[in-house]
Amino acid sequence: MTAATESSTGPGEQAVDMRTSLASFQLPNPVLTASGCAAAGRELGQFFDVAELGGVVTKSIMLKPRSGRPTPRMAETPSGMLNSIGLQGPGIDSFIANDLAWLKQAGARSVVSIAGHNTEEFVNLAKRLYNHPIDLLEVNISCPNVESRGQVFACDPTASARVISAVRRAANPNVPIFAKLSPDVTDIGLIARSVADAGADGISLINTLLGLVIDLDTMRPALGGVTGGLSGPAIRPVAIRCVWQVHQAVPHLPLLGMGGIKTGADALQFILAGASAVSVGTAIFNDPHAPVRILAELQAELAARGFASVTEAVGFAHRAVAEQEEFFASRKLGVGA
Amino acid sequence: MTAATESSTGPGEQAVDMRTSLASFQLPNPVLTASGCAAAGRELGQFFDVAELGGVVTKSIMLKPRSGRPTPRMAETPSGMLNSIGLQGPGIDSFIANDLAWLKQAGARSVVSIAGHNTEEFVNLAKRLYNHPIDLLEVNISCPNVESRGQVFACDPTASARVISAVRRAANPNVPIFAKLSPDVTDIGLIARSVADAGADGISLINTLLGLVIDLDTMRPALGGVTGGLSGPAIRPVAIRCVWQVHQAVPHLPLLGMGGIKTGADALQFILAGASAVSVGTAIFNDPHAPVRILAELQAELAARGFASVTEAVGFAHRAVAEQEEFFASRKLGVGA
């Protein structure tokens, strides 16, 4: 836990306590990387100390090594991009031996994202990680369920609940588990309630939106995988809407919000809408320093609005106007942070 | 039908036959306006002759005059915007007397979009329009169903089908009816099949995505309506994916595609993905000439790729590579258009 990121004072600004928590996981600050956008932290380590972040969320890992999809794997879109990586990765054993070990020696907090083709694979992954020092398990249920003709787990409340309750039973009870939801559903509140009932300690949202781009040279889908996942600032209003709705559906659960965060002001929108912490994804491709820059900007945004801590701001936009005004009135009367 | 827009030859370009059809509605060209983004055509008439378009799709009209939602009604977002107009409008009687009459005297083809709180209202709207000269009826089922605790019709295959079959029975049988779908569903193919079975002559898609923006000055939702509809280039990959999926789900139905079209190249993506015609929405706010500009650009894009007509290009991206190559090989051997 770095004192500098925990609370610091700029010129004319109040100190803001940046500590937050995701269930039992205590973070020095609320900015993490998003799964699949930071590999396992090592490459970003060339640009900044990854231990300064709230945490590093690693790329979703599966049991076996995975090649991923054929190229082309990406297309740029207005204020966003489409990707179809297909979860390329080394498999859990290599991940534990190399990536997790690297994160530990770097002093970073590790959020491990796992993905499986069926419930059993998720369970086996949780078991493999049982004795390893991880801070949070993010369960990426936005992937196809082979037992259900390829329908994405996160699109079906029953399949989602089955995976989450099985992982909750199999995983180390000291490690909170977060279900990562897809926005491509009719009622995200319904999915949120079902994973909450199944024992999720919190919810990560949102994963990418399903999209497609036609390449006008070949006149065929631009991506090798035909469809791909849309990410970046383009999807931010959808992501904030999902955080808002899920905060209302399961107000007791902590949320890790993401989708198009590029600045501290963007991050603040997620926190006001109900996220206890945020993940930065696609913005990293534009700016490898994005997570640490956003952290500094967020702190300044909170200070400028008179918040003494991040936690005060979580879900603040849901409060009645009168309640909001009262909060700031009492803040002014108080002795500061 | 203007000869100039139907087929014209640029320098070094082959003539492209721009005619297309949406079920029994024959259009001189495939570019229309999107509902709610062109009022009823009159204001755009200051910039160009609206009779030059494939058609004008009017703002969704309801039975009674409607105030719409409180302001603020919009927020700009990265490559898009959020709106919560709430279907402000004069009601069907005033619409027929003023707007429809204006479109007729302007010589424009009219696509009338209707919206209701329940099936009966949709039916009554279809009846009121029975004897009026309209070219197509677009049934905006992306609005809340009061009979189902405000759930949007288009999010429920049964409610969608009920509205569509009732409207199909009530409307003038010579007028094709298109169901306008929302992308905010788990399986848009399912909704498409259900409205197809219910008698829709075609499908318009997509309506806006549900989004939310937090105003960082007030620290509350920026829009008076809290959530709003996301439109513009930001959503284009989602729109093209929906067109692609619905074309596969109901290959026999004509599609009117929309969502983030800003250029002729964008329009071509929709056509290649399976749309027989396209609607231009938010781009009009950026460029009041957008529909006619896009029409000219689309024609040039088609010509540059060796298409002799728009209809040849509809759904072309779904064909196998070998079939695509064969098409162009035979085209080169032929005598041109």
Add this chain to the structure above:
Amino acid sequence: MSGPVQEQGEIFDVTKVGDYLQFTVVAPGVAQSYRPGQFVAVAVGGPDSSMLLRRSFALYGVKPGGEYAGTIQFVVAAKGRGSQWLLAQRAGARLDLVGPLGVPFPLPRESVPAVLVGGGYGTAPLLPLAEHLIAAGSEIELIVGASTASRLFGELAAKRLIGSVTVTTDDGSAGQRGWVTDPLPSAIERLGAEIVYACGPMGMLRAVGEVAAAHAIPAQVAVEESMACGIGVCMTCVLPVRGEDGLTRFLRSCVDGPIFDASRIRWADVGTLPADVLGADGM
């Protein structure tokens, strides 16, 4: 009166005025049919911008003929991303313009004494109005106010035009400390004004309307509502406005305004959905 046009205008000059930049742009199409009170909508950010929506600016000077023929002027304050982009543009660059938009200030048939009240850059559209009124033989007074001296606009031009101008600032850094509504009653009385024209922030417009109402004279005010299209097709820019028939409607401030009779705007209900607005029962 011909309608609005869309044209690519070349920036002829950019001049700093206090905290603002004043743009002079060659735009003969916009200039041609302009009347005071109208505005222009400017595309921002260039073709690959993430900003889709135009930004509106009240037209200040317009020279349809003579020297600088076919130029328009407007004044830009730094706010968010769109205005920042515009403020970085220099002479020679081209702007994509749509205009003139909106209804102009209604002009009295005959000469009538009038007080004009501008807040911040809101003074800009009042100066061409003042010219018209003076040319028509009306006696006028001008009151300009701002939060602080650097936010005032058009003082000098107004002095040249009218001879005198009353200045207020919130912080007293120029003119008298206070609001434009402080000197307004005495100006109305001194002149025997029969109308007030105003442009500035919504709060100011409302207060000006109340002063005018207290003197039983009309106030024509130019509002600034958030606009997506500026041309009347989107319905984002509405205000609750009471009509002659007593009914309140949500009117589009881009085409039914931006000039409204202050007494018809239901100021307290802006941003709400009054139960008696036309069609509220249809919601």
Add this chain to the structure above:
Amino acid sequence: MSGPVQEQGEIFDVTKVGDYLQFTVVAPGVAQSYRPGQFVAVAVGGPDSSMLLRRSFALYGVKPGGEYAGTIQFVVAAKGRGSQWLLAQRAGARLDLVGPLGVPFPLPRESVPAVLVGGGYGTAPLLPLAEHLIAAGSEIELIVGASTASRLFGELAAKRLIGSVTVTTDDGSAGQRGWVTDPLPSAIERLGAEIVYACGPMGMLRAVGEVAAAHAIPAQVAVEESMACGIGVCMTCVLPVRGEDGLTRFLRSCVDGPIFDASRIRWADVGTLPADVLGADGM
């Protein structure tokens, strides 16, 4: 070797070279640890752009010290929106840069005769490589090709450096008509070359690799795959590459490349999912 840095580089000069623009940018951090074959990733469109992804450019000249100390050079061809934006930038503007990225060309321990083959702007990264090889005492030949004369790059600089250069164009508008692979075999034989280095379009690299293989010598080629991040975190830029262990893996061309041994790339399988690539059975 220190890693890549992110810095705001000021454009020092922009020069037209045939169809290309050659940029010289003050970027001491990038220049410092550069080796031939590496590239730089440039943010395009400015802060409000709808373009999120950086564009990569092979580094051409780099002057870590001496005159023009701390400058880098790269060459930009007009393609889509990102390159168009870059081509509109002028001296004095700042570019947001990340670099140097990727692995450099492997240099032989001792001096070895080498043929360098550049296609279009692909010649750019070969010139600093040529300097290194010459300084190390290697005898080299350079073949540059393009579709047409205006798409050639670096001919003159190469002549100054090496004395002679072989030119091919598809249309015969400069040098001999044909492909770079036409004069390649005789160059290899003439020189007794022990290695070929190449940069250019994928089809050319593959063909160069085949010629080298036919002469039983290695070819080190610089590929150009579509990259979202350029720094190894996203996995968009992969190619099927056969390892020393005989296994094929999808390797990231940004950090495991862009320089690969041509014989290890499974050219025919690029854009497919070969059944024997590592982890294909896990899909």
